[in-house]
Amino acid sequence: MVHIMNAIASVVKKQYLLCIIFGRVPLRLTLYTDYALRLLMYLALKPDRLATVKETSEAYGISRTHLMKVAPNLVRGGFVESVKGRGGGLRLKRRASEIRVGDVIRSTEEAFDGFRIVECFNPARNTCRITGSCRLRGVLREALEAYMMVLDRFTLADLAAPDASLMDILGISTMLPPAVAKTVNANHQ
Numbered sequence: 001m002v003h004i005m006n007a008i009a010s011v012v013k014k015q016y017l018l019c020i021i022f023g024r025v026p027l028r029l030t031l032y033t034d035y036a037l038r039l040l041m042y043l044a045l046k047p048d049r050l051a052t053v054k055e056t057s058e059a060y061g062i063s064r065t066h067l068m069k070v071a072p073n074l075v076r077g078g079f080v081e082s083v084k085g086r087g088g089g090l091r092l093k094r095r096a097s098e099i100r101v102g103d104v105i106r107s108t109e110e111a112f113d114g115f116r117i118v119e120c121f122n123p124a125r126n127t128c129r130i131t132g133s134c135r136l137r138g139v140l141r142e143a144l145e146a147y148m149m150v151l152d153r154f155t156l157a158d159l160a161a162p163d164a165s166l167m168d169i170l171g172i173s174t175m176l177p178p179a180v181a182k183t184v185n186a187n188h189q
Helices: 002-022 031-044 053-060 064-076 101-110 136-152 164-169 178-187
Strands: 080-083 089-092
Touching (some): 031 053, 031 064, 031 080, 031 089, 053 064, 053 089, 064 080, 064 101
Antiparallel strands (some): 080 089
């Protein structure tokens, strides 16, 4: 009976693993990371201006409270600079072309225990009895590394290239500085 149960468990694990690798079960990012990427994209689309958390949350129609939690982590991570006082706000600390998407995701996901997609990825909480003999951990780690390698190929500039339709949706197309407006117009001709 134990042999049959082990065989069934092995098949289930292999099917689950194939689903993860081939996209049927998505590797999910936290809402925190999603909001961090959105905030960074918004700031990248306004390179010559400060943006507030309120303005950004209204542009996306998302929680201001959640964005207020995200912004300090992006400041600590060296992605965003905060300008205090009246007329203050946020802006990118580096050029969008210097901010790798993978670095942002690593920074924000680490705030939530990293990519511990299975129990054995967290040595402090791992209670799995088969960790020493299980091959799943190695395969998942390899898949995660491949996932991050793809994200490392892209920068914030790739995600937030000036695009009139995106800027219009976010309500910033009418506020473009002349240099950015020229780039947007050139992209749509």
